[in-house]
Amino acid sequence: MSQPYAIAPDDVARAAQTIRGHVLRTPLVPAPRLSQLTGARVLVKHENMQATGAFKERGAVNRLSALAPDERRRGVVAMSAGNHAQAVAYHASRLGIPATIVMPATTPLVKVENTRAHGATVLLQGETLAEAAELAGTLVAERGLVLVHPYDDPAVMAGQGTVALEMLEDAPDLDCLVVPIGGGGLMAGIAIAAMARPDLDLVGVEAALYPSFLNAIDGTARPVGGPTLAEGIAVKTVGRLTLPIIRDRVREIVLVDEPQIERAVHDYATLQRSLAEGAGAAGLAAMMARPDLFAGRTVGLVLCGGNIDARLLASVMVRELEREDCIVSFRMTASDRPGVLGRVAGRLGDLGANILEVSHGRLHLDVPAKSVSIDVTIETRGPVHTAEILDTLNREGLNPRRIGPHGGSLTGS
Incomplete structure (x- = not known):
């Protein structure tokens, strides 16, 4: 019987030998705080500890190690939104292989600069991975470079599957693996590696703005595209080699929206003390979105x-504090007299609020001519404390009205 998929469990086992030491x-x-949060016993595989900060090194090393001497001399090209780029650049440099990386112009600056720092030639092309892929294909045809595809390559898929081999060796009692899906290389490799455990549930996660695999599997036409925090899995075209594996062997694909991804990044940082990019946090976001599965x-x-x-991490952390009512902005109206701003600031201090930002103005048309508006952003101990402060200010005649962080009114506040 012919092998129905691009790779088999033996390929993943060989990849594990190839990448060892690289x-x-x-x-x-174990993640007790995340376990408490989700209602499951959670263990976290920390691929963010790799030299380039992501799992992509596994597939890159496995693919680069398979190059013939002439291919090594000519060099390789890869297209990537960031992590695959860094992995190829880093290990190509280690192995003495010239590398050219084509990245979408929208790739976060930290990933672009890190890729250049590894010695690769970086070219920025287009807004999407598909546009970057067009230039990569041209370089293959014109310069004879070898394409190292980020996910639709058997050696890359097998390398990524080694994640599951290690997880199952360390924790044979796992019931379920939750894996982010972009082009599908990681999920497909893990699914093949886990074939020896047919009882193991595999749950994939896609950003709600990029439901590409879900569309391909169930034949729907959900919109695909838009700015997402999880740019690492923002893929419009699913892998030709990865699709049949994921279709057959993944129990369910969960879609997570942007606030859920942001919260997961925040919770990894505060509860697990770990940095997670948007794509890296998608699995935790899925657990919070669908606790019934876990x-x-x-x-x-x-x-x-x-x-x-x-800077993006700082923004995410502050936004989550706003969602939790630990940071709140509001507008008050008071008589335009000397010292009023100082008295308001002192009162907020008495109430235990930490003032983060304050401004006052006389030009708002909804404020009487002899009054002044005071916009304040404060940090509190949480929603109960926030409510107590606003209630007190209201009783004292300051009539605080919730506003957005940039002065816009909040509907229903």
Whole structure:
């Protein structure tokens, strides 16, 4: 009987031997705080600890190691939104192989600069991975470079599957693996590696803005596209080699929206003390979105990448504090008299609020001519404390009205 898929379990086993000593055997760490949050026993596979911050090194090393001497001399080309780019650049440099990386112009700056720092030639092309792929194909045809595809390549898929081999060796009692899906290389490799455990449930996760695999599997036409925090899995075209594996062997694909991804990034940072980029946090987002799939089970989460821009991480953390009512903005109206701003600031201090930002103005048309509006952003101990502060200010005649962080009114507040 012919092998129905591009790779078999033996390919993943050979890949494990090939990459040994080239990539880190990352730890599978119990996560009691995440377990408490999700209602499952959670263990996290920390692929964010790889030298380039993501699992992509596994497939890159396995593919580069298979190059013939002439192919090594000519060099390789890869298209990537970031993590595959860094992995190919880093290990190509280690192995003395010239590398050219084509990245979408929208790729986060941290990933572009990290790729260049590994010695690769970086070309920015188009807005999407598909447009970057067109240029990569041209370089293959014109310069004879060898394409190292980010997911639709048997050697790459087999390399990524080694994640599952390590997880199942460290925790044979796992009931379920939760894996982010972009082009499908990681999920397909894991699914093949896990064939020896037919009782093991595999749950994939896609960003709700990029339901490409779900569309391909169930024949729907959900819209695909838009800005997402999980740009590492923002793939419009599914893998030709990865699709049949995922269609046959993945129990369910969960879609997660942007607030859920943001919250998961925040929770990894605060509860697990780990950096997770949007795609890396997608598995945790799925557990919070669909707790019914995981309650009471032993779940392996693949934290597949931690390359998040520091400014973006700061924004995510502040936004989550706003969602939790630990940071709140409001507008008050008071008589325009000397010292009123100081008195308001002092009162907020008495109430235990930390003032983050304050401004006042006289030009708002909804404020009487002899009054002044005061916009304040404060940090509190949580929603109960916030409510107490607003109630007190209201009783004292300041009539605080909730506003957005940039001054816009909040409907229903």
